[in-house]
Amino acid sequence: MSVGDKNNTERVAAAKPLFSxxxxxxxxxxxxxxxxxxxxxxxxxxxxxxxxxxxxxxxxxxxxxxxxxxxxxxxxxxxxxxxxxxxxxxxxxxxxxxxxxxxxxxxxxxxxxxxxxxxxxxxxxxxxxxxxxxxxxxxxxxxxxxxxxxxxxxxxxxxxxxxxxxxxxxxxxxxxxxxxxxxxxxxxxxxxxxxxxxxxxxxxxxxxxxxxxxxxxxxxxxxxxxxxxxxxxxxxxxxxxxxxxxxxxxLQQTDANVDHRNRMVARYRQGLQDKAWLTIPVCPDNIRHAYYKFPTLLAPEVDCLGFRRMLFEDYGIENGAIYNPPCHLQPVLRQKYGFSEGLFPVAEATLSRQLCPPIHSGITESEVDRSIASIIAVARRFGLE
Ligand SMILES: Cc1ncc(COP(=O)(O)O)c(C=O)c1O
Structure with a gap:
């Protein structure tokens, strides 16, 4: 079995605390x-x-x-x-x-x-x-x-x-x-x-x-x-x-953990670069990103939920979006304030395309490689590659 193999369903966690x-x-x-x-x-x-x-x-x-x-x-x-x-x-x-x-x-x-x-x-x-x-x-x-x-x-x-x-x-x-x-x-x-x-x-x-x-x-x-x-x-x-x-x-580990997250995101960027179906936002030079999450965007025509579900169910790659639904579409606030779809069109259109692959302080290079290969494998099955 190779990385990104459909049957290789050992999970890659989306988030995980790290205690040595x-x-x-x-x-x-x-x-x-x-x-x-x-x-x-x-x-x-x-x-x-x-x-x-x-x-x-x-x-x-x-x-x-x-x-x-x-x-x-x-x-x-x-x-x-x-x-x-x-x-x-x-x-x-x-x-x-x-x-x-x-x-x-x-x-x-x-x-x-x-x-x-x-x-x-x-x-x-x-x-x-x-x-x-x-x-x-x-x-x-x-x-x-x-x-x-x-x-x-x-x-x-x-x-x-x-x-x-x-x-x-x-x-x-x-x-x-x-x-x-x-x-x-x-x-x-x-x-x-x-x-x-x-x-x-x-x-x-x-x-x-x-x-x-x-x-x-x-x-x-x-x-x-x-x-x-x-x-x-x-x-x-x-x-x-x-x-x-x-x-x-x-706290003693925080800087090292943030460095690790940055290295793993660099690996994701390299593995997923130049994909027409995936936008990876750039981080401005004057900012050190902490990469609590690594949000990317699938192309608008992709069935994002279907993509994410297949990535998890067939390849074991946990994934998410921050935050979907946005606050104005959460049931409690819809009910309290009468909010509905269309109120914040950019948030609605953007967040429904979001894919956050796994990133955490203990994620390994091979887990990132498996996530990359699995994302590409799903893209192939969606006819994007
Ligand atoms: C952006 C943001 N603000 C506030 C909170 C609330 O934090 P807590 O659960 O520690 O109250 C969270 C939660 O998890 C969060 O992601």
Missing amino acids: PGDIERLKETFGEVLESGRLILGEQTQGFEEEFKTFVGAEHAVAVSSCTAAIQIALRYHNIQGREVILPTNNFVGVVSAVIAEGGQPVLAEMDPNTFCGDTDDIIARITDRTAGIIVVHIAGLISPDIKRLRQVCDERGLFLLEDASHAHGAKIDGQRSGALTDVGCFSFYPTKILTTCVGGMLTTRNPELAAYARSVRHHGVGGSLEDIVLLGNNWCMSELHAALGRSQ
């Missing part, structure tokens, strides 16, 4: 120490992870929380979005929209850029009104929005907050500066599929000391000086010491 045997041994020891210490939240591990993460990102403050959604809600609560609008791209994880709604804001969805898969900057700016509180920019797939500086300037001029959702972009850089330190506030997810995982968890990064102090209070029920002294409306959004220990271990 050495990491696991060291973590077992650290977990033992944490459990014996009796300090399960807000201890040495959390403090250490925050210090190391803030240094990694180049931010002045980092506050560990239970998820990225919690980090986003804290930032939105700090900016008091009640009754005001927050602009964010429709090509997004629906939980970000839910966070805006949960904090009493009005989500204003915007169109996407088909070349970067990030939000369409012109459309985002055109949607600013006197009710706008701020903008959430999402570094989709690990590509820092190439227009981040323009967005920052507009937000500064108009007195709006700019929140970076860097859930896909651990370790990504633009002009040498890391994601999470580019705007007023950065929010990271450490969900199991992410480049850096703590099983579940998140981090808020900022240069604003007041926001950092606010986040430290709100993540722990709004405590003031003590647990008896509740000064803000908060929640239980703490990260546990075990999760923080895991984060510290993962």
Whole structure:
């Protein structure tokens, strides 16, 4: 049996966390120490992870929380979005929209850029009104929005907050500066599929000391000086010491993992270059892509869902799209706001063509080669080759 063989159905995972045997041994020891210490939240591990993460990102403050959604809600609560609008791209994880709604804001969805898969900057700016509180920019797939500086300037001029959702972009850089330190506030997810995982968890990064102090209070029920002294409306959004220990271990590998992802994507690019039926977006020279995902586009005439299904069912190559359907076509938001097809034609036309082949920090060259050969084999069966 050869690579790309129809019957070679051993799976290639679309995403997978990476823990080396050495990491696991060291973590077992650290977990033992944490459990014996009796300090399960807000201890040495959390403090250490925050210090190391803030240094990694180049931010002045980092506050560990239970998820990225919690980090986003804290930032939105700090900016008091009640009754005001927050602009964010429709090509997004629906939980970000839910966070805006949960904090009493009005989500204003915007169109996407088909070349970067990030939000369409012109459309985002055109949607600013006197009710706008701020903008959430999402570094989709690990590509820092190439227009981040323009967005920052507009937000500064108009007195709006700019929140970076860097859930896909651990370790990504633009002009040498890391994601999470580019705007007023950065929010990271450490969900199991992410480049850096703590099983579940998140981090808020900022240069604003007041926001950092606010986040430290709100993540722990709004405590003031003590647990008896509740000064803000908060929640239980703490990260546990075990999760923080895991984060510290993962952080040490993040740059190497991002380098590995870049090397594997270069291999995909070489193996899939010059295919008339596949568009592979280029990454601008001033950006270090994190390649949380590797989105490509099948030609419009290809039955994309059929292609993806065959790739998985006949060749074992897991694959996906980020995000299809886009937020405005998710049942919950259709029902709540009456959204329907045609609202964001670029997002709809682009995302329905998307194919994200497997990429993760532990993927091997031979798995990438199998994915490439399988994609080409499917293309042949679709009469494209
Ligand atoms: C872009 C984006 N934002 C936010 C989130 C939410 O992260 P979490 O699950 O840590 O709350 C995710 C999720 O997985 C995401 O992909």
